[in-house]
Amino acid sequence: MKKLIAFISLIGIVCLTLAGCSSDEGMASESSGGKLSVAALNNYPPLIFKQNGQLTGFEYDILQAISKEAGQEFEYKEMKFDGFIPGLQSNQVDIASSLLIREERKEVVDFSDVFFESGLVLVVPVDSDIKRFQDLKGKTIVATQGSTTLEKAKELAEEYGGEAKPLKETDALFLDVENGNSHALVLNSPTVDYRLMQDGENTKFKIVGEHITVDEHAFAVKKGNEELLKEINEGLKAIKENGEYDRIFNEWFSK
Known part of the structure; x- marks a missing residue:
């Protein structure tokens, strides 16, 4: 009987350990003090770039406005562009910025609503x-x-x-x-x-010549992260409705 109880206890410990491991999977923000990490370029003006040692730009300001609406602080990880999607897939970052919507990308990441159009x-x-x-x-x-x-x-x-x-x-x-x-x-x-x-x-x-393409810009999250995607979309919708989006747009594109 004692051996059986010990065995059951051991199984319980293993299950708790595995549950703890699985609950951390995909949560890159936990390693950054609860902040959500954003993969960002530092050389993509006027969308997102570095000026006087600080990130700035239209897209940066949009992200900051969304983070304020969501009540969630963002931290930015400056990366090479070709590391964005692998960064999402390996949980190095929670959000990828500066991505154009493409069908092949939809297969590996989930996109937010469109926040900007260009070409x-x-x-x-x-x-x-x-x-x-x-x-x-x-x-x-x-x-x-x-x-x-x-x-x-x-x-x-x-x-x-x-x-x-x-x-x-x-x-x-x-x-x-x-x-x-x-x-x-x-x-x-x-x-x-x-x-x-x-x-x-x-x-x-x-x-x-004319624009080669007509492109839609969106933020991306790891495939299946519906909760974070919802937060981003709700924040984007809110700043469009309260006028903050237009204010930021005019600041960067109406000079």
């Missing part, structure tokens, strides 16, 4: 002989590794006889073209528009 554009030096997409024959198109910009650069290269080239750092794309290492770059229109606006009359770049 990809082709950018060349102001004195470039590339006047249209057909002029990309024999040219090198640079884009960000692991992003949809690289996918589109590959499509353009294949269609018009060029070559696609990946770079890990988004802010290195312009420098790569300026130095003559590539002939053109593909990037999201808000970032390009912001760069051209900042440069003013001294800009060294121009956009060729």
Whole structure:
């Protein structure tokens, strides 16, 4: 009888241990003091970027407004873009920012409601002989590794006889073209528009043609994390209804 009781007790301890382990699974925020961790770029103006040592930007402000509505503090983990989805899947982060909705991504992550619409554009030096997409024959198109910009650069290269080239750092794309290492770059229109606006009359770049794509921006969470997804969507809805979204939008895009 004593052996049976001891055996039952041992089983109970094992079950409690396993239950404790399973309850922690997928909770990256527990390792960060209860905060929700957000995978973030630091070089994606005007959406999210670093200025004077601090993250800022339209998307950053939207996230902060959502966190306030949800009553949940966010902490930001600056990462390379190609680490965002693996970071979600391995519980390194709870939320991924700066993602465009794509069907193949829907298979591995869950997306929030759309918070912004934009498109990809082709950018060349102001004195470039590339006047249209057909002029990309024999040219090198640079884009960000692991992003949809690289996918589109590959499509353009294949269609018009060029070559696609990946770079890990988004802010290195312009420098790569300026130095003559590539002939053109593909990037999201808000970032390009912001760069051209900042440069003013001294800009060294121009956009060729119309938008290549029409894109929807959303936040992503680990597949199946319905509770967090609901919090994000409710927060986004609230700031759209109370005028905070419009205030932030006008601050970044109505200058």
